[in-house]
Amino acid sequence: MSLVEISSAALYLAFVAYLLGTIFFGGAVKSASKEKSAYNKRWGFYGITITVIGFIANLVYFITRWIAAGHAPVSNLFEFTAAFGMMIVGAFILIYSMYRIAALGLFALPVAVIIIGYASMFPTDVSPLIPALQSHWLTIHVITAALGEAILAISAVAGLIWLLKNIDMTKKSKQRFWIEAVMYVLVVTIGFIVSTTVFSLTYEPVQYSYVNAEGNESVIEYKKPALFGMNESQAITEGAMEPLVNVPALVNGNKLTTVVWSVIFGTILYGLMRLVFRRRLAEVVQPFTKRTNSQLLDEIGYRSILIGFPIFSLGALIFAMIWAHEAWGRFWGWDPKEVWALITFLFYAVYLHLRLTKGWQGEKSAWLALIGFIIIMFNLIVVNLIIAGLHSYA
Amino acid sequence: MKTLECKCGHINPEGTQLCESCGRPLTEEARNKPLADMRYEGSARRSQTYNKTIIDKVWNFFSSVKVGMWIIVAILVAAAIGTILPQVFYVPANNATEAAAYYERVYGTFGKIYNDLGLSNLYSSWWFQGLIGLLGISLIIASLDRVIPLYKSLKKQKVRRHLSFLQRQRLFTKAEGVQEDVLTDAEKKLKELKYTVRRENGALLAEKGRFSRWGPYVNHLGLIIFLGGVMFRAIPGWYVDETMWLREGETLAVPGAPGYYLENNSFEFDVYDPTDSNEVFSDAIERVGTIASNYQTNLTLYRGENEEITGDPGELTEITEGPTIVNKPFKFESYNIYQMDFRLDELRSMTFQLQDKETEEAFGEQFTIDLVNPESDYDLGDGYRVELVNYYADFTGFEDGEPQSKSPIPNNPAFLIRMFTPDNPQPETSFVLIRETIEPFGENEYKIAFQSAETRDISGLTVRKDLTLPILMVGGIIFMIGVVQGSYWNHRRIWLQQTEDGVVYVAGHTNKNWNSVKKDLHIVTKDTQIPRPVDQQDPEADMDFDEGDEKS
Numbered sequence: 001m002s003l004v005e006i007s008s009a010a011l012y013l014a015f016v017a018y019l020l021g022t023i024f025f026g027g028a029v030k031s032a033s034k035e036k037s038a039y040n041k042r043w044g045f046y047g048i049t050i051t052v053i054g055f056i057a058n059l060v061y062f063i064t065r066w067i068a069a070g071h072a073p074v075s076n077l078f079e080f081t082a083a084f085g086m087m088i089v090g091a092f093i094l095i096y097s098m099y100r101i102a103a104l105g106l107f108a109l110p111v112a113v114i115i116i117g118y119a120s121m122f123p124t125d126v127s128p129l130i131p132a133l134q135s136h137w138l139t140i141h142v143i144t145a146a147l148g149e150a151i152l153a154i155s156a157v158a159g160l161i162w163l164l165k166n167i168d169m170t171k172k173s174k175q176r177f178w179i180e181a182v183m184y185v186l187v188v189t190i191g192f193i194v195s196t197t198v199f200s201l202t203y204e205p206v207q208y209s210y211v212n213a214e215g216n217e218s219v220i221e222y223k224k225p226a227l228f229g230m231n232e233s234q235a236i237t238e239g240a241m242e243p244l245v246n247v248p249a250l251v252n253g254n255k256l257t258t259v260v261w262s263v264i265f266g267t268i269l270y271g272l273m274r275l276v277f278r279r280r281l282a283e284v285v286q287p288f289t290k291r292t293n294s295q296l297l298d299e300i301g302y303r304s305i306l307i308g309f310p311i312f313s314l315g316a317l318i319f320a321m322i323w324a325h326e327a328w329g330r331f332w333g334w335d336p337k338e339v340w341a342l343i344t345f346l347f348y349a350v351y352l353h354l355r356l357t358k359g360w361q362g363e364k365s366a367w368l369a370l371i372g373f374i375i376i377m378f379n380l381i382v383v384n385l386i387i388a389g390l391h392s393y394a
Numbered sequence: 395m396k397t398l399e400c401k402c403g404h405i406n407p408e409g410t411q412l413c414e415s416c417g418r419p420l421t422e423e424a425r426n427k428p429l430a431d432m433r434y435e436g437s438a439r440r441s442q443t444y445n446k447t448i449i450d451k452v453w454n455f456f457s458s459v460k461v462g463m464w465i466i467v468a469i470l471v472a473a474a475i476g477t478i479l480p481q482v483f484y485v486p487a488n489n490a491t492e493a494a495a496y497y498e499r500v501y502g503t504f505g506k507i508y509n510d511l512g513l514s515n516l517y518s519s520w521w522f523q524g525l526i527g528l529l530g531i532s533l534i535i536a537s538l539d540r541v542i543p544l545y546k547s548l549k550k551q552k553v554r555r556h557l558s559f560l561q562r563q564r565l566f567t568k569a570e571g572v573q574e575d576v577l578t579d580a581e582k583k584l585k586e587l588k589y590t591v592r593r594e595n596g597a598l599l600a601e602k603g604r605f606s607r608w609g610p611y612v613n614h615l616g617l618i619i620f621l622g623g624v625m626f627r628a629i630p631g632w633y634v635d636e637t638m639w640l641r642e643g644e645t646l647a648v649p650g651a652p653g654y655y656l657e658n659n660s661f662e663f664d665v666y667d668p669t670d671s672n673e674v675f676s677d678a679i680e681r682v683g684t685i686a687s688n689y690q691t692n693l694t695l696y697r698g699e700n701e702e703i704t705g706d707p708g709e710l711t712e713i714t715e716g717p718t719i720v721n722k723p724f725k726f727e728s729y730n731i732y733q734m735d736f737r738l739d740e741l742r743s744m745t746f747q748l749q750d751k752e753t754e755e756a757f758g759e760q761f762t763i764d765l766v767n768p769e770s771d772y773d774l775g776d777g778y779r780v781e782l783v784n785y786y787a788d789f790t791g792f793e794d795g796e797p798q799s800k801s802p803i804p805n806n807p808a809f810l811i812r813m814f815t816p817d818n819p820q821p822e823t824s825f826v827l828i829r830e831t832i833e834p835f836g837e838n839e840y841k842i843a844f845q846s847a848e849t850r851d852i853s854g855l856t857v858r859k860d861l862t863l864p865i866l867m868v869g870g871i872i873f874m875i876g877v878v879q880g881s882y883w884n885h886r887r888i889w890l891q892q893t894e895d896g897v898v899y900v901a902g903h904t905n906k907n908w909n910s911v912k913k914d915l916h917i918v919t920k921d922t923q924i925p926r927p928v929d930q931q932d933p934e935a936d937m938d939f940d941e942g943d944e945k946s
Contacts, residue, residue: 004674068674099909127678128666131689131720213500250501295932299909306881306906313877318870327721329732329858330635331866334517335484336477346470350463356610357433357459383477 003068004126011061011082015116017054018089018109021047025105029288044102048093051105055093058086069126072139076127077384080142081119084380087150088112091304095154099300103292108157114189121196137323144315145341149376151308152348156373158301159366164282165289165297166363175363176282182370183281184270191266192258199224199261206240208233213249220254224261228253255385298362301369302355309348316341340379347372402556407543409443412436414550417559429930430562432903435551437543457539462532469525476516479508483515530621533614541611548604554597557899560889565902565915567927572898580890580918587914589888598890607905609880616873623865634729634859641740642850645696645710650857651729655696655710661736661851664688689733690719691853695726718855728859735854741765741804742848746826748778748813751841757815760845765804777816780842784810789827797825813840886911888918898924 001009024047028040062083065073073079092108095101129138160182167175205223210230212218220230229243230253247253270281277284320341321331332338351368354360360368396408404415411424412435419425424436441457444450455461479501487493497505497514512519560566577598581591589600627633634650645657665684668676679685694715699708718724724731745762749755758774763782772780786799789808797808806828812821818839825832826842886904888911893899900919904911908929915927 002674070672123678123681125678125681126674127682128672128675128685128687130686135721137721248502293932293934295929295934296909299907303907310874310877310881314874318874321866321870325863326723327732328734329723329730329856330860331863334476334481339473339477343470343473346466346473350466350470353459353463 003064007061007064007068008124010057010064011116014054014058014061014086014089015113017050017057018113018116021051021054022106022109022113024050025102025109026288028102029106029291040102044100044105047102047105048096051089051109052093055086055089058089062086065126069128071129071133072143073126074142074146075129075133075138076122078119078122078124080146081122081380082116083143084146084150085112085115085119087147088115088153091147091151091154091308092157094151094307095300095304098303099296101292101296101300103161103289104154104157104300106288107161108154111153111157111186114186114193117193118189121193132327135323135326137319137326141315141319141323144311144319146315148308148310148312148315149344149380151304152312152344152376153308153373155301155304155308155369158297158304159369161289161292162294162297162301162366163363163370164286165292166294167282169280169283169286176280178367179282180280183285184266187270187273187281188262188266191264191269192262194269195224195261195265196258198265206235206237208235208237208240208243210234210253211249222254222257224257226253226257227260228256230254252386294362298365301365302361305348305351305369305372309352312348313345317345336383337379340375340383344372344375344379347375404550407438407443409438409440410436411438412559413556414547415552417551417555419558419562428562429564430559432563432905434540434544435547437547439539439543441539453535453539456528456532456535459536462529462536465525465529465532469522469529472516472522472525475513479505479514481514481517482509485514526621530618533618533621537611537614541608544607548607551599553592553594553599554891555599555889557891560891560899560901563889563901563903564908564931565912565927565929566900567919567925568897568899569922569924570897572892572896572923574922576892576898576922576924577890579922580888583918584888584914587917589886589914596892596894598888600888600890602886603883604885606880606883607885609876609878609883611876612879613873613876616869616871616876618869619872620866620869623862623869626862626865627860629861632859632861634857636857637734638855638857639852640691640855641852647698648729648731648857650859651727653698654726654729655698656731656855657694657696658853659692659694659715661853662688662690662692663736663738663851688719689736690717691733691736691855692717693724693731695724723858728861730858732856732858733853734856737852737854739849740852741807742850744807744847745845746780746842747845748774748780748815749841749843751839754843757840763809765807777814779814781812781814781821782809783812783823786810809842811842813838813842815840884910886914888915890918900924900927902927 024043028044028047062073065079069075074083088108089112092104092112096104160179163175163179167173167179169176200223203223203225205221206226207219207221208226208230209217209219210233212231219236220233225241226233226243227245228251229246231246231249233243233246233253235242243253243257247256273281273284320338324333324338325331347368351360351365351372354368355365398406398408398410398420400406400413400416400418400420402413402416402418404413406414406420410420412418412430413420414435414437417430417436419427419430419436424431430436439457441454445454479497482493485493485496487496493514494506494509497509499505501508508514516522577593577596580598580600581593584591584600587602589602591598591600593599636649638646638649638656640646640656640658642658642660645655648654648656664687666675666679666687668679675685692715695713696710697713698710714726716724718731718733720733723733743762743764745760747760748757750757758776758778761772761774761780763769763772763785765785765787768782768785770782772782774780784797786797786808787804787806788799788801789806790798790800792798797810799808808828809826811824811826813824814821822838822840823833823835824838824840824842825834826844828844831841884904884906887902889899889901891899900915902911902915912927912929919926
C-alpha cells in the first residue's frame with residue numbers, strides 16, 4: 001500500500017467513525033426520563049470514544065498525505081475542505097471536553113460528515129504546488145485560518161441546537177420557517193453529494209464548445225447532464241444531449257447545472273424525508289435537543305466564538321497579510337477572498353459587541369452564530385467557485 | 395466637577411450608577427433593576443453624563459457602540475458589494491475609458507451601472523475611506539469613554555460591599571444561622587482555585603483574571619495603531635508601488651527608486667515534468683496538462699552616477715545580482731522587486747534573405763533587423779543593398795493608404811523596404827509583413843524572404859517599498875495580545891459576607907463563562923450549610939439536566 005492509499009483509507013475510516021459517533025450521540029440524548037441518565041452517559045462515552053478514534057484516523061489521513069506530497073494538504077479545494085471538516089471535529093472534541101454536551105456531537109458530527117463528503121466531490125489527486133503556493137506561509141496561514149473557522153463553526157452548531165430546542169414548532173412563525181430553511185439547505189448539500197456521485201457512476205462526461213465573456217471560443221467538460229449550456233454552446237462529443245437552454249456568457253452554465261441538479265436531488269430527498277416523518281425536519285430533530293440547558297448552549301456558542309475569533313484573526317488576516325506581502329508585495333489587495341475574510345472578522349466583531357453591550361444573548365446570538373457560519377461557507381464555496389480571484393485554485 | 399456622595403461616605407463622580415466603593419445603587423434606575431448592571435461596573439461614563447456642548451454631542455455619538463456597530467455593518471455591506479464584480483485593478487484596462495468599455499462588454503448593463511456608480515473602484519472611494527476613518531474615531535472615543543472609569547472603578551472597589559449589591563448579582567445565595575467560620579474555609583478553597591483573596595472583618599472578596607478586562611481596550615489600541623500606520627503611507631517617500639516590464643537583456647531605471655537600474659539577465663519558466671517529479675503527482679499532471687513550477691527573473695542591480703530620473707544615468711556600477719521568484723522577492727535597501735507577470739517570446743529581431751521572386755535564388759548575405767533599434771541600411775555584398783524606409787512595430791492595417799502601428803512593441807512587425815540590386819537602376823519597393831508581401835509600386839523581380847527570428851521573454855515586475863510595515867506589525871501584535879487577553883481569560887469575582895448573627899451572603903460575577911464561576915462557587919459551598927448559589931437569570935436553573943455540570 002502506498003502512502004496515498006493509506007491516506008485515503010484513513011479518511012474513509014474517519015468518515016465512517018463520524019457517522020457511527022453521530023448515532024451514539026443520538027442515543028446519549030434520546031431518552032427523556034431521568035432514570036436513564038446512566039444509560040445516556042454510557043452512550044455519550046461510546047460516542048466520544050468513536051469520535052476520537054475517527055479523529056485520529058483523520059489525522060493519519062492528513063499526516064500521510066502531507067508526507068506523500070511533501071507539502072501540507074491544504075492546497076486545493078478538496079484538501080482545504082477536508083481539512084476544515086477534520087478541524088470541526090477537533091474543535092468539537094475541544095468544546096466537548098469543556099462542557100460534555102452530547103447534543104453538540106449529534107449535530108457537529110453530521111456537519112463535519114457533510115463537509116468531508118462535499119470535499120470528496122472535487123478532484124482528489126495529490127497535485128504539486130504552483131509557484132504562488134510555494135511558501136511555508138501556505139501551511140501556517142491556511143491551517144490557522146481553517147482552525148479558527150472550525151471553532152467558530154461550533155458556535156453555529158450550538159446556536160442551531162438552541163434554536164431547535166426553543167423555537168415553538170407548533171405555531172407558524174418566521175423562526176420556524178427559517179430554521180426549517182437551514183435544515184433544507186443541509187439536505188441540498190447532501191443532494192449535491194448524491195447527484196455528483198450518481199452522475200460520476202452513470203454519466204459519461206461530454207464536451208461542449210462555447211464563447212466566453214471575452215468573446216473567445218473555449219471548450220468545457222460537463223460531468224452531469226447539461227441542463228444549462230454555456231454561452232452559444234455546441235456539443236463536441238457525439239450524441240451529447242443539447243442543453244435545455246443556453247445561458248449568457250456572464251453565467252457559468254456548467255456550475256449552474258451542478259447547482260440545479262443539487263437542488264433537484266436535495267428537494268426530492270427532502271420531500272421523501274417529509275413523507276416518511278410526516279413532520280418538519282426541525283420538528284423531527286427537536287426532541288434530541290430537549291435535554292440540554294439553553295443558557296449553557298448559549299455559553300458554548302459564545303465560548304466557541306471567543307476561542308475561535310483570535311485564531312481566525314491571526315490566521316485569516318494577520319498571517320494572510322504577511323504572506324500577501326511576501327508573495328504579491330502588498331499586505332492587502334481587496335481580493336474577494338481577503339474581503340470576505342474581513343467581512344467574517346467584522347461580523348464576529350459585531351456579534352461580540354452586541355452581546356457585550358446590547359445584551360444580545362440566547363435567540364439573537366444563536367441566529368447570528370448561524371449567519372456567521374453561512375458567511376464562512378460562502379467564503380469557502382461561492383467565493384472559490386463563482387467569484388474569480390487570486391484564491392481560485394480549485 | 396459635580397460629585398455624588400454615597401451613604402457609605404465614598405465620593406463618586408457625577409453619573410455613577412453603582413457606588414465605586416460599596417456597590418450601592420446610586421440612581422433611581424439602578425435601584426429599580428432586579429439585577430445590577432455590571433457592564434463597566436456601573437461607573438460614570440462621560441457619554442452618559444454630559445450632553446450639552448457640541449463636543450459632548452460628538453463625543454456621545456462616537457462613543458456609542460450602536461453607532462460603531464452601524465459603521466461596521468456599513469463597511470461590511472459595502473465591502474461585500476465590492477466583490478460582486480472584479481475591481482477595476484483586476485480587469486485588463488489601462489484607463490477609465492477602457493475599463494468602462496470592459497465592464498459594459500463583459501458584464502452588460504449591470505456592469506455598466508456597477509462601473510458608473512463607482513462600485514468598480516469602491517475601496518478607494520472617498521466614502522468608503524471615510525467610513526474607515528469614522529470607525530477609527532469611534533474606536534478611540536468609545537474606548538476612552540469606557541476604559542478610564544472602568545479602571546478607576548475596579549481600582550477603588552472595596553472588599554465589603556453593601557448587601558443590596560450582593561443580592562443584585564446574577565449568582566447569589568444566602569444562608570441563616572451558619573455558625574462556623576465560613577470565610578476562612580472559603581479563603582482556603584478559593585486560593586487553591588488561584589483566586590486573589592482579600593478579607594476585611596466578616597467580608598471576603600476573591601478575584602481572578604482582572605487583567606482580561608483590559609483586553610478589549612488593548613486590542614482597540616492595536617487597531618488604532620494599525621489604521622494610523624496605514625495613513626503614514628501618505629508621507630512622501632514612505633510608500634512606493636510601481637510596475638515595470640523588463641525584457642531579457644534590457645536595463646531600465648527602477649521606477650520609484652531614483653538612481654537604481656535593473657537588468658533582466660534571463661527569465662525562467664518551468665513546469666513539472668511528469669517523468670521527473672514525485673510520482674504521486676502524475677495523476678494531477680495528467681489531468682491538468684501542465685502545471686507551472688517556477689517563474690523567476692534573474693536580475694542585476696546597478697547604481698547610476700546620476701540620480702536624476704531623466705537624462706543620462708552616467709556610468710552604471712553593479713551592486714548585486716540575484717533572482718526574483720514568486721514568494722521570494724529580490725530585495726535591496728527598503729525595496730522589494732516582485733515577480734508578478736511575464737510574456738513569453740516577444741520578437742527581438744528578424745533575419746531575412748534577398749531572393750529572386752520566381753526562382754527563390756538567394757542574392758547577397760542574410761541580414762538581421764533589430765526590432766527595437768532597427769538600422770536603416772543593410773549592405774548585403776556583391777552590390778546588393780537593402781534600405782529600411784519605414785518600420786511599423788505593431789502593424790494594424792492601412793488608413794488612407796498609410797500603414798498604421800498601434801504601439802512600439804513588435805507584436806506584428808511590418809517593414810517598408812527598398813531593394814537595390816546591380817541589375818536594376820531603380821530600387822524596387824516592397825512592404826514586408828509576417829507571411830505576406832505587398833508590392834505597392836508594381837510588380838517586383840526580387841523579394842525579401844523571412845529566414846528566422848529571435849525572441850525574448852518579458853518579465854512583469856512590481857517595485858514596492860512600504861515603510862509603514864513596522865507600525866502595522868506593532869499594531870497587529872498589540873491587537874492579537876489584546877484579543878487573546880480578553881478572550882482566553884475572564885474576570886471572576888466571588889463575594890462572601892458573614893454577619894454577626896450568622897447570616898452568610900454569597901455572590902458571584904464574571905464577565906463571561908458563567909459555567910466556570912458556577913463550578914467555582916459550587917466548590918466553595920460544597921460541604922457547608924450554604925445552599926448552592928442560584929443563577930437568577932436562568933429560567934431553566936431549577937430544571938434538571940444531567941449534562942454540562944460534570945466536568946471532572
